[in-house]
Amino acid sequence: MQKDDFKSTKCLESNITNRKLSVERSKVEWLKIQWILYNKMHPLSMYYKYSNNQDALFTEVIFSKRTSRDPSNFELEVLYPNGKKNNTEKKKDPLCLLEHAPPAYHPFYHALRDSNNEENNLDGDLSDSTFE
Incomplete structure (x- = not known):
């Protein structure tokens, strides 16, 4: 790996909120999550399950702040x-x-x-x- 492969996420971190509740207003139990899904169409959302069962439904958490910019416009800086x-x-x-x-x-x-x-x-x- 080259030094340009390591990117800083500071600009992204300043534009998200660490949510404790899902979209359905249920508490997110971070340590019990077994399956995480990210979708390019929804970059500030995370979908998760508490089991590896294929039939279980995903729950969504949205990390965007109320006044967040479009995340695709962020240019990540080189970390080092x-x-x-x-x-x-x-x-x-x-x-x-x-x-x-x-x-x-x-x-x-x-x-x-x-x-x-x-x-x-x-x-x-x-x-x-x-x-x-």
């Missing part, structure tokens, strides 16, 4: 435009296990960014790197 840095300790774990990984994969693990090495290449181009 400069890539995401890992904690230095998290980077140490796979580096300690490099002896068990094929040498062809070593450059990938060495190129992982952490909070100490700002200069690491984000695009994965390791041609100028000198790794053992």
Whole structure:
């Protein structure tokens, strides 16, 4: 996956309401839901069932705010435009296990960014790197 594949949902989150009641005014028991259905024709609605029974009817919850804009007009921003840095300790774990990984994969693990090495290449181009 590339860094452009990760999108921020902030603009969508600010335009929805977390509903506690369904359209039929019954309480939504979120932990009991077993089947969720989303429909492109109704992007701010969620349909759910409390069972996996094919014959059971779906219940609808609408998440739109009263003054919400059309969700198809939202442009999702890239979540980490400069890539995401890992904690230095998290980077140490796979580096300690490099002896068990094929040498062809070593450059990938060495190129992982952490909070100490700002200069690491984000695009994965390791041609100028000198790794053992």
